[in-house]
Amino acid sequence: MLEAIHLTKKFGELVAVNDLSFKVDENQIFGIAGPNGAGKSTVYNLITGFYPFDGKLLFNGKNIAGKKPHQIAKMGIARTFQVPRTFPSLTVEEALSVGSRFGDGNGFDSEYVDFLLHFLNFEEERSCNTGALDLLGKKKLMMGAALATRPKLLMLDEPMAGSNAHEIQELMDFIRRINEEMGVTIIIIEHFMKVLTELTETLLIIESGAKIASGDPEDVTNDKQVVECYLGDAYASDN
Numbered sequence: 488m489l490e491a492i493h494l495t496k497k498f499g500e501l502v503a504v505n506d507l508s509f510k511v512d513e514n515q516i517f518g519i520a521g522p523n524g525a526g527k528s529t530v531y532n533l534i535t536g537f538y539p540f541d542g543k544l545l546f547n548g549k550n551i552a553g554k555k556p557h558q559i560a561k562m563g564i565a566r567t568f569q570v571p572r573t574f575p576s577l578t579v580e581e582a583l584s585v586g587s588r589f590g591d592g593n594g595f596d597s598e599y600v601d602f603l604l605h606f607l608n609f610e611e612e613r614s615c616n617t618g619a620l621d622l623l624g625k626k627k628l629m630m631g632a633a634l635a636t637r638p639k640l641l642m643l644d645e646p647m648a649g650s651n652a653h654e655i656q657e658l659m660d661f662i663r664r665i666n667e668e669m670g671v672t673i674i675i676i677e678h679f680m681k682v683l684t685e686l687t688e689t690l691l692i693i694e695s696g697a698k699i700a701s702g703d704p705e706d707v708t709n710d711k712q713v714v715e716c717y718l719g720d721a722y723a724s725d726n
């Protein structure tokens with residue numbers, strides 16, 4: 488579904504993404520991890536059209552290099568951010584309706600918004616201001632607003648950040664449902680290894696913008712270089 492081929496992004500002298508190639512299959516949950524500053528968010532910014540880059544990015548076989556963010560959204564790619572961004576003065580229903588007006592270009596669909604309210608278990612909150620939601624609610628709403636654009640590929644940026652164990656479990660179940668019940672392919676950047684090993688089919692580890700390992704999450708988390716430069720010996724001895 489998505490193929491990055493020799494993806495490279497420089498900010499001046501700094502090589503933020505360095506000759507990175509990877510492939511995400513349709514209906515997969517694909518994980519990306521790596522130390523702070525490894526280039527993970529920059530990869531998302533390249534996929535969503537925020538910066539020019541060298542290399543190729545194929546989405547369903549079409550090169551999306553040079554396309555504008557709104558064109559990429561229309562092709563079926565949506566993302567969320569580390570810190571939930573909601574419009575606090577909108578109601579939950581209005582926030583989902585905004586997403587439904589953009590995205591794949593088919594316009595506002597009230598039935599789909601109703602479906603999402605049900606899918607998110609937000610029927611009781613539909614008329615609440617989004618600012619009144621707790622952190623878990625805001626995170627689910629941000630994912631819901633992204634889903635309202637009817638993406639084929641949803642990219643989640645550290646969805647578990649700041650969450651407790653109970654919230655992490657709920658978010659993991661929710662992400663699985665998005666993948667299985669809605670048939671949406673997912674890329675997830677996350678620091679919680681347990682989340683990645685439980686949720687993803689393929690895991691890519693990057694450091695200094697370059698790939699250091701990819702493949703089955705269990706194999707990748709046991710990789711010597713991954714333990715050395717990212718996970719540390721404490722992780723290896725605990726697992």
Ligand SMILES: Nc1ncnc2c1ncn2[C@@H]1O[C@H](COP(=O)(O)OP(=O)(O)OP(=O)(O)O)[C@@H](O)[C@H]1O
Binds near residue numbers: 523524
């Ligand atoms: N717009 C920019 N201009 C200049 N340098 C940037 C820009 N965006 C990112 N960088 C640099 O590129 C490198 C990769 O940053 P990036 O945010 O992609 O890392 P990350 O893996 O997402 O980190 P974190 O886990 O801390 O979010 C860092 O050195 C960062 O300072």
